[in-house]
Amino acid sequence: MSKSKFETSLESGVHHQLQALTGNWKGTTKTWFEPNVVADESEMQGTIKPILGGRFLLHEYQGSLNGKPFDGITIFGFDIANNNFQAAWVDSFHMGTGIMLSNGTPTENGFSVLGQFSVPEYPQPWNWRTTAELKDPDTLIITAYNISPEGEEDKATETVYKRMN
DSSP: OOOOHHHHHHHHSHHHHHGGGOEEEEEEEEEEEETTEEEEEEEEEEEEEEEGGGTEEEEEEEEEETTEEEEEEEEEEEETTTTEEEEEEEESSSSTTOOEEEEEEEETTEEEEEEEEOOTTOSSOEEEEEEEEEEETTEEEEEEEEEOTTOOEEEEEEEEEEEOO
């Protein structure tokens, strides 16, 4: 009996590569609300684990922003049929009660996904690009960028994680 595309991907393809992100992580998150001005720098802890037989990764994290605790969850995956990375993101600060869905492409050491959000203060939606890069087996960098309706892209958050043993 031949293997399914997913079984092959989990054994030696994109899903296999995603498994390298699994583990317990600790690091620092920087947050920007305006270009080039760090508004906050604080500790972040996260756990990334496979779910649904390795089809997806669940990233659960806790940190603080300006001294107030927050937490979040992201589900990362790779859609074999449509050849793209996907993410569903919720947290108790940035997203309020919304869920951001993002799609994207592989990068050299990870992936980049693009989602969209809107808030009542701004009549046009903004984009939010998230990258995940495994710099080495024990260093994971997750960076997010705000992209204005005019196309200006500015760093919004950057988490530099180190793997915890």
